[in-house]
Structures are given as C-alpha cells and as structure tokens.
Amino acid sequence: MILEDDVDMMSLLKSMFVSDGFTVSCASSFPEARGLLRFASFDAVLLDLQINKDQSSELFPEIMERNPLTKIIIMTAHGSIDKAVNCLRKGASTFICKSHDPNALVQEVKDHLL
Numbered sequence: 001m002i003l004e005d006d007v008d009m010m011s012l013l014k015s016m017f018v019s020d021g022f023t024v025s026c027a028s029s030f031p032e033a034r035g036l037l038r039f040a041s042f043d044a045v046l047l048d049l050q051i052n053k054d055q056s057s058e059l060f061p062e063i064m065e066r067n068p069l070t071k072i073i074i075m076t077a078h079g080s081i082d083k084a085v086n087c088l089r090k091g092a093s094t095f096i097c098k099s100h101d102p103n104a105l106v107q108e109v110k111d112h113l114l
Helices: 007-019 030-039 056-066 081-090 102-113
Strands: 044-048 071-076 094-097
Touching (some): 007 102, 044 056, 044 102, 056 071, 056 081, 071 102, 081 094
Parallel strands (some): 044 071, 071 094
C-alpha cells in the first residue's frame, strides 16, 4: 500500500511498482488507508511521513495489528535524524528521503523488501 497525499507522486510510484510486478493499493488520506487496512493485509506499506497535518506514525499500531510482518517504510522530503529515529522506534522498517529521481526511490524500497 502507498499512502501519499501528493496524487501525482502516488500515481507515479504506483505505476512504477506495478510495472515491476507488484500489486499496489493506494490511499491519499488516513481514512482511506484505514479502510484499506480493515480489509487487506500488506507485505509493505510505503507512507509519506506527513499526510496533511497528521503524522503517519499514528497508523503504525493499526498496520502492525493487522500483520506484524508488514514492512513499514517511511518516506519524506523533509527528513531529519530525530524524525527517523522516532519512526524506527515506533516500528518502521526504514526511513528514506524522497528523491528527485523516482527510480532511485523505488529501487531503495525494493531493496528493503527483497
């Protein structure tokens, strides 16, 4: 699942993952993501760190309750060491910075999944 409030970025990431053979569900808000989590289990969840004014780490317990083996990957354009450490402590698998090269971002996510 991809949770990203930038619809263009979400569409780009989805198309790139789908072209690599992944099945992808997308959400652009917390309510959408919660709806998807209610009915499906995901191998990985790629979350933008901040969705509108909410912190994506608020979803970690719901994601882990549904499937404790889900890899939670946080991405952000506004990374800091403090934010990264906080997300990792709460259960994220990794914390990556959004790149100007979407191919590099997708490859980094794939490296964490395989």
